[in-house]
Amino acid sequence: MGHLLANIDLTFLIASVVKIVFLTFLVILPMVAYSVYAERRFSAVIQDRVGPNRTGIPLTLFGFKKDIQILGIGGLTQPMADGIKFLLKEDFTPKSVNAFYYWLAPCLTMVPALMTCVVLPFGSELRLSDLNGLLSWVYGVIGMADLPVFSSVPVPSVIADLSVGPLYTFAIASLGVYGIVIAGWASNSKYPFLGGVRASAQMISYELSLGLSIIPVLMVFGELNLTKMSIYQDANGWLLLPLWGEGLSLARWVLWIPMGLSFCIFVVAMFAETNRLPFDMAECETELVAGYHTEYSSMKFALFFLGEYAAMIIGSGLAVTLFLGGWSIPFGPLIGLGYSAGDTPLWLGLLHIGVFLGKIVFFILFFILIRWTLPRFRFDQLMKLGWMVMFELALFNVVLTAFLMWLVPLK
Amino acid sequence: MATIFVKRPKLAWHESWFISTFAKGLKITLGHALKTFLEITGKKEKVTMEYPEQKWDENLPEYYRGAPALVTDEQDRERCVSCQLCEFICPPKAIRITPGEIPSDDPWAKVEKRPKEFDIDMTRCIYCGMCEEVCPEQAIYLRKDYAITGESRAELMHDKAKLYQIGGKRIGLVNKWNELK
Numbered sequence: 086m087g088h089l090l091a092n093i094d095l096t097f098l099i100a101s102v103v104k105i106v107f108l109t110f111l112v113i114l115p116m117v118a119y120s121v122y123a124e125r126r127f128s129a130v131i132q133d134r135v136g137p138n139r140t141g142i143p144l145t146l147f148g149f150k151k152d153i154q155i156l157g158i159g160g161l162t163q164p165m166a167d168g169i170k171f172l173l174k175e176d177f178t179p180k181s182v183n184a185f186y187y188w189l190a191p192c193l194t195m196v197p198a199l200m201t202c203v204v205l206p207f208g209s210e211l212r213l214s215d216l217n218g219l220l221s222w223v224y225g226v227i228g229m230a231d232l233p234v235f236s237s238v239p240v241p242s243v244i245a246d247l248s249v250g251p252l253y254t255f256a257i258a259s260l261g262v263y264g265i266v267i268a269g270w271a272s273n274s275k276y277p278f279l280g281g282v283r284a285s286a287q288m289i290s291y292e293l294s295l296g297l298s299i300i301p302v303l304m305v306f307g308e309l310n311l312t313k314m315s316i317y318q319d320a321n322g323w324l325l326l327p328l329w330g331e332g333l334s335l336a337r338w339v340l341w342i343p344m345g346l347s348f349c350i351f352v353v354a355m356f357a358e359t360n361r362l363p364f365d366m367a368e369c370e371t372e373l374v375a376g377y378h379t380e381y382s383s384m385k386f387a388l389f390f391l392g393e394y395a396a397m398i399i400g401s402g403l404a405v406t407l408f409l410g411g412w413s414i415p416f417g418p419l420i421g422l423g424y425s426a427g428d429t430p431l432w433l434g435l436l437h438i439g440v441f442l443g444k445i446v447f448f449i450l451f452f453i454l455i456r457w458t459l460p461r462f463r464f465d466q467l468m469k470l471g472w473m474v475m476f477e478l479a480l481f482n483v484v485l486t487a488f489l490m491w492l493v494p495l496k
Numbered sequence: 497m498a499t500i501f502v503k504r505p506k507l508a509w510h511e512s513w514f515i516s517t518f519a520k521g522l523k524i525t526l527g528h529a530l531k532t533f534l535e536i537t538g539k540k541e542k543v544t545m546e547y548p549e550q551k552w553d554e555n556l557p558e559y560y561r562g563a564p565a566l567v568t569d570e571q572d573r574e575r576c577v578s579c580q581l582c583e584f585i586c587p588p589k590a591i592r593i594t595p596g597e598i599p600s601d602d603p604w605a606k607v608e609k610r611p612k613e614f615d616i617d618m619t620r621c622i623y624c625g626m627c628e629e630v631c632p633e634q635a636i637y638l639r640k641d642y643a644i645t646g647e648s649r650a651e652l653m654h655d656k657a658k659l660y661q662i663g664g665k666r667i668g669l670v671n672k673w674n675e676l677k
């Protein structure tokens with residue numbers, strides 16, 4: 086035991102905890118809250134409405150001229166109000182439910198969604214030793230000069246640098262369906278039950294095409310480590326934007342076709358996996374009241390909601406990392422904003438994180454736009470699309486990629 | 497009846513594969529989003545009003561159907577004679593009238609009746625205007641008050657005093673009780 090403890094790298098442990106807290110509580114959860122707000126506002130403007138524009142910190146009460154607004158958009162504290170509302174609502178458990186599973190289900194939706202974020206490289210690396218100057222100045226001011234400073238080894242901006250990144254994500258993310266199925270079953274009511282059954286059928290069907298769609302990508306990278314994929318794309322052009330580095334070779338451009346196809350299949354399957362419209366068979370308000378969470382109220386309902394949005398964010402993160410260069414800045418190496426191991430200044434590391442989040446935000450807005458553009462599929466159409474089109478297309482794509490790679494070898 | 501066979505439009509491949517149709521859909525939604533966004537941020541003229549701050553009250557038409565209210569005539573006589581027709585016609589049964597007699601020493605003794613109590617439950621009223629339509633005395637009118645709110649149910653029970661306060665005076669109209677005749 087003592088031997089084991091001695092082997093634990095304390096710096097690594099602390100860095101990981103800080104990163105987990107940063108990513109889940111300071112990035113993902115606020116992002117989830119604000120994507121709900123974005124959804125409401127965006128859907129409102131699409132439908133020529135205004136949307137929630139009133140909740141604000143009432144600065145006018147304290148004598149300020151105006152409440153906080155960005156570009157004239159009010160209501161920026163709506164997520165806080167929503168959160169408080171969910172916490173204060175009556176948490177009602179119907180008599181007829183199976184209490185244990187009824188309580189378990191919301192957790193089972195939320196937890197896998199958050200767990201998958203550990204493998205996402207949300208930035209290149211942070212050379213904290215750049216802060217040493219500032220730190221020693223602070224130490225000088227408080228009169229204790231010999232406190233520890235940051236070592237010159239940069240901290241990678243990823244929580245767990247697994248070499249099976251996408252596989253891990255798929256493995257955990259597909260656990261999310263248990264939450265929905267159990268919720269449907271435990272609610273002991275027909276609409277949730279139908280919602281749960283539909284969700285499981287849909288998820289199983291689309292998981293196949295989701296998994297198959299990234300096989301061509303993995304073949305091109307020859308790699309399952311998401312960090313290395315991002316680094317490769319940063320140096321050699323994104324998979325879908327091969328315009329610099331090795332990206333200008335013939336092979337990459339030939340492979341652009343199967344990669345585009347992969348991307349399309351991946352995005353469609355992702356919509357189905359996260360139960361978003363046009364594939365939200367599990368909720369399907371017009372047929373199933375609210376689907377699997379009909380019987381849920383207050384924070385338990387909110388957890389389902391948050392889980393769905395968290396899954397959306399992680400899914401977007403994965404799509405961005407695989408196809409759109411992750412944290413890399415377009416034309417980064419050409420304009421001197423590229424990554425070089427151990428030699429990336431702190432501001433650039435932070436910029437990379439910002440770029441990654443920006444890409445995710447873009448993706449979320451795309452998700453929302455699609456939701457309010459396309460009507461819902463019928464269930465049989467959905468199954469048909471999944472099994473007769475997407476699955477075959479994904480399989481064909483694997484073969485096509487292999488053939489093209491054999492015809493025009495990379496490197 | 498002749499049967500009409502609706503011909504399904506023949507979709508081109510790019511339409512049935514959601515490619516061109518999808519682009520068309522995106523164009524519509526994004527177009528609306530952009531237009532409304534510019535309106536919200538004030539870069540473009542709005543076609544709607546922000547309700548509590550801006551109101552359209554002065555433009556309400558004469559025939560606007562707001563809260564029902566009782567009116568008096570030019571001599572401040574209560575027009576209502578408690579015939580209870582409105583009580584019977586009211587679809588959601590929002591009106592409750594207790595008729596009362598006018599004492600014989602009253603100058604309007606010949607009218608015989610007036611309401612002792614007249615309650616309209618505004619949580620029930622559907623602003624249909626049936627009461628106004630049916631009243632033989634033109635004593636009840638739907639006025640322009642529309643924001644009827646309260647913090648309790650009791651507050652939304654409009655009693656006689658409240659109804660006359662909303663209604664006010666209406667001149668002209670029925671003159672059959674006037675001495676002039």
Ligand code: SF4
Pocket residue numbers: 564585586587588589590591616620621622623624625626627628638
């Ligand atoms: S407006 Fe219609 S609902 Fe309201 S009191 Fe008159 S009759 Fe009844």
Ligand code: SF4
Pocket residue numbers: 575576577578579580581582583593630631632633634635636
């Ligand atoms: S308001 Fe008109 S209809 Fe109603 S009781 Fe009075 S006179 Fe009759």
